[in-house]
Amino acid sequence: xxxxxxxxxxxxxxxxxxxxxxxxxxxxxxxxxxxxxxxxxxxxxxxxxxxxxxxxxxxxxxxxxxxxxxxxxxxxxxxxxxxxxxxxxxxxxxxxxxxxxxxxxxxxxxxxxxxxxxxxxxxxxxxxxxxxxxxxxxxxxxxxxxxxxxxxxxxxxxxxxxxxxxxxxxxxxxxxxxxxxxxxxxxxxxxxxxxxxxxxxxxxxxxxxxxxxxxxxxxxxxxxxxxxxxxxxxxxxxxxxxxxxxxxxxxxxxxxxxxxxxxxxxxxxxxxxxxxxxxxxxxxxx
Amino acid sequence: xxxxxxxxxxxxxxxxxxxxxxxxxxxxxxxxxxxxxxxxxxxxxxxxxxxxxxxxxxxxxxxxxxxxxxxxxxxxxxxxxxxxxxxxxxxxxxxxxxxxxxxxxxxxxxxxxxxxxxxxxxxxxxxxxxxxxxxxxxxxxxxxxxxxxxxxxxxxxxxxxxxxxxxxxxxxxxxxxxxxxxxxxxxxxxxxxxxxxxxxxxxxxxxxxxxxxxxxxxxxxxxxxxxxxxxxxxxxxxxxxxxxxxxxxxxxxxxxxxxxxxxxxxxxxxxxxxxxxxxxxxxxxxxxxxxxxxxxxxxxxxxxxxxxxxxxxxxxxxxxxxxxxxxxxxxxxxxxxxxxxxxxxxxxxxxxxxxxxxxxxxxxxxxxxxxxxxxxxxxxxxxxxxxxxxxxxxxxxxxxxxxxxxxxxxxxxx
Numbered sequence: 234x235x236x237x238x239x240x241x242x243x244x245x246x247x248x249x250x251x252x253x254x255x256x257x258x259x260x261x262x263x264x265x266x267x268x269x270x271x272x273x274x275x276x277x278x279x280x281x282x283x284x285x286x287x288x289x290x291x292x293x294x295x296x297x298x299x300x301x302x303x304x305x306x307x308x309x310x311x312x313x314x315x316x317x318x319x320x321x322x323x324x325x326x327x328x329x330x331x332x333x334x335x336x337x338x339x340x341x342x343x344x345x346x347x348x349x350x351x352x353x354x355x356x357x358x359x360x361x362x363x364x365x366x367x368x369x370x371x372x373x374x375x376x377x378x379x380x381x382x383x384x385x386x387x388x389x390x391x392x393x394x395x396x397x398x399x400x401x402x403x404x405x406x407x408x409x410x411x412x413x414x415x416x417x418x419x420x421x422x423x424x425x426x427x428x429x430x431x432x433x434x435x436x437x438x439x440x441x442x443x444x445x446x447x448x449x450x451x452x453x454x455x456x457x458x459x460x461x462x463x464x465x466x467x468x469x470x471x472x473x474x475x476x477x478x479x480x481x482x483x484x485x486x487x488x489x490x491x492x493x494x495x496x497x498x499x500x501x502x503x504x505x506x507x508x509x510x511x512x513x514x515x516x517x518x519x
Numbered sequence: 520x521x522x523x524x525x526x527x528x529x530x531x532x533x534x535x536x537x538x539x540x541x542x543x544x545x546x547x548x549x550x551x552x553x554x555x556x557x558x559x560x561x562x563x564x565x566x567x568x569x570x571x572x573x574x575x576x577x578x579x580x581x582x583x584x585x586x587x588x589x590x591x592x593x594x595x596x597x598x599x600x601x602x603x604x605x606x607x608x609x610x611x612x613x614x615x616x617x618x619x620x621x622x623x624x625x626x627x628x629x630x631x632x633x634x635x636x637x638x639x640x641x642x643x644x645x646x647x648x649x650x651x652x653x654x655x656x657x658x659x660x661x662x663x664x665x666x667x668x669x670x671x672x673x674x675x676x677x678x679x680x681x682x683x684x685x686x687x688x689x690x691x692x693x694x695x696x697x698x699x700x701x702x703x704x705x706x707x708x709x710x711x712x713x714x715x716x717x718x719x720x721x722x723x724x725x726x727x728x729x730x731x732x733x734x735x736x737x738x739x740x741x742x743x744x745x746x747x748x749x750x751x752x753x754x755x756x757x758x759x760x761x762x763x764x765x766x767x768x769x770x771x772x773x774x775x776x777x778x779x780x781x782x783x784x785x786x787x788x789x790x791x792x793x794x795x796x797x798x799x800x801x802x803x804x805x806x807x808x809x810x811x812x813x814x815x816x817x818x819x820x821x822x823x824x825x826x827x828x829x830x831x832x833x834x835x836x837x838x839x840x841x842x843x844x845x846x847x848x849x850x851x852x853x854x855x856x857x858x859x860x861x862x863x864x865x866x867x868x869x870x871x872x873x874x875x876x877x878x879x880x881x882x883x884x885x886x887x888x889x890x891x892x893x894x895x896x897x898x899x900x901x902x903x904x905x906x907x908x909x910x911x912x913x914x915x916x917x918x919x920x921x922x923x924x925x926x927x928x929x930x931x932x933x
Binding site: 308310311340343344345346347348349362363364365366367368369370372373374376378381382383384385386387388389391470472473474478479481482484485486489492493496497500501503504507508 | 571572573574575576577579581582583584586587610613614615616642645646647648649651652654655659660661662664665666667668669671707710711712714715718719722723726727728729730731732733734742745876
């Protein structure tokens with residue numbers, strides 16, 4: 234494939250982007266996890282995604298024209314599942330949308346003792362109120378600190394971005410993706426999104442750092458990011474490693490059944506060895 | 520045999536009458552301990568009412584970046600380490616059949632049982648949605664791949680094993696000799712089951728933090744944390760037995776006969792020897808982890824100094840004190856070493872779960888006064904329960920002496 238034909242494909246890609254979905258010759262395979270590609274070079278910091286998210290989830294809607302929230306770095310909260318932050322970088326202002334990363338092997342899901350935090354078959358990590366006991370172990374385990382707890386109610390929930398799982402079931406896209414005026418957000422299967430991301434880096438090698446955040450981080454995430462500057466400059470942790478987080482507890486979990494059967498056998502053996510109920514050997518002492 | 524139904528109902532009536540008669544307080548009510556503990560307990564209950572109406576945020580300093588605070592870090596993580604004495608001592612006495620420590624095994628098991636009931640029970644206070652707490656138990660949602668699922672089950676099963684281990688004492692108290700013999704025959708099985716579960720969940724408490732890798736300071740985080748927690752729980756439990764034994768020895772000295780007083784120092788020194796050895800093993804493991812991860816460069820910071828204080832000041836120093844105390848047969852120094860070792864455990868557990876958690880974050884967590892009062896409430900209620908039981912049941916006094924020889928049923932079966 235020469236440069237020219239590649240550019241043609243890229244142009245076709247650009248057309249597909251207008252539809253805010255990754256180029257899909259075949260339908261999205263239901264067995265493939267879906268996600269969103271965030272191109273921070275395209276984000277203008279309008280925060281339409283924040284407003285759309287709040288409307289879609291019945292949360293207090295931020296006044297994005299007037300509240301001046303970009304002045305300081307914010308975190309998501311139990312009343313706001315996504316926030317856009319502004320970073321002053323070596324390549325000027327960069328706006329970064331933040332929300333649950335929808336990990337391929339989520340730490341929160343492995344932590345949850347009731348499977349209330351749950352990775353659905355299509356990819357979104359959701360929370361199921363009927364199962365949750367409110368132990369907050371998901372919050373301890375999440376490398377991105379995404380689950381937020383309602384501390385000021387008798388009936389607290391654990392809240393975070395759900396990738397609009399209900400909307401996806403109705404065949405719609407996540408609300409934030411629909412609201413984005415600059416196509417900074419692209420919805421599709423991870424395989425498709427990675428293709429788009431690589432094409433963009435290839436076509437504009439000077440515009441992007443040659444890395445897609447989320448391709449390998451914590452074993453791969455549903456949300457992927459492109460950036461003009463190294464990711465540390467725009468508030469990402471790059472020390473999280475590429476091991477899926479559930480792997481850190483796997484050795485312990487594997488040891489449990491072994492110990493559960495091995496230790497009693499050992500203890501019983503020790504007990505029989507220590508048996509001194511038999512009459513003591515005469516003349517051996519004193 | 521035809522008379523057994525009437526005999527049985529008479530027996531039930533006698534037991535019920537006896538239990539009711541035992542409910543009333545024994546001893547003076549206006550003791551210093553009561554005067555301090557009763558107001559604290561009442562205040563703690565008031566705080567808990569507020570907590571269950573207005574939510575955890577109303578009384579705790581927990582936040583989105585510090586989801587677990589004092590109630591988990593002290594009550595559960597530290598409390599369970601302190602309660603490690605029960606599994607160590609039941610292993611020594613029932614599995615290895617070292618009769619020397621038999622006289623203190625009942626008090627230790629009672630302490631372990633109450634610690635699990637109250638400290639691990641305090642976990643429920645921390646749950647946001649406690650009405651869903653049966654979910655991981657009754658089987659409608661089993662998170663098999665969760666460390667917390669295993670820890671939760673091991674807690675419950677271990678409490679049952681401890682109930683079985685302690686049940687002969689209750690049977691003796693009620694004067695039910697035949698039942699006592701049946702329950703006693705279950706002890707070895709319960710101990711083997713209990714030691715297994717204990718080792719797993721002592722390690723499991725550390726495994727809870729394995730996925731918090733980016734949040735815990737690298738001087739404390741290690742993939743070997745479960746082994747470190749398991750080894751330190753052994754000397755933690757032994758130190759608690761030494762300290763607690765010393766206290767009940769003084770407070771309840773009328774429950775003990777002269778022979779026991781004599782054996783007592785011997786036992787303490789034996790326990791101190793065990794504690795010294797396991798502490799040194801723990802220290803050795805800590806050093807191995809430190810050297811293996813090549814963490815010299817981390818020592819320069821304030822965190823490094825805090826780490827050195829914990830490992831050298833609160834592990835190596837009490838370890839040496841234990842060794843000196845055992846060599847010079849000084850029970851005074853032994854008690855100081857025990858307290859010091861327990862402070863080291865407290866530091867290690869609180870560091871791992873609370874203090875160095877989110878060490879890079881701008882905010883830090885300090886417990887609110889309400890969290891401290893509720894924690895004290897839990898401790899005081901546990902001491903009340905311990906005192907109530909020790910004053911009534913044959914925990915410290917002679918093990919096989921049945922307290923109600925006048926009971927006709929006991930006389931008949933005897």
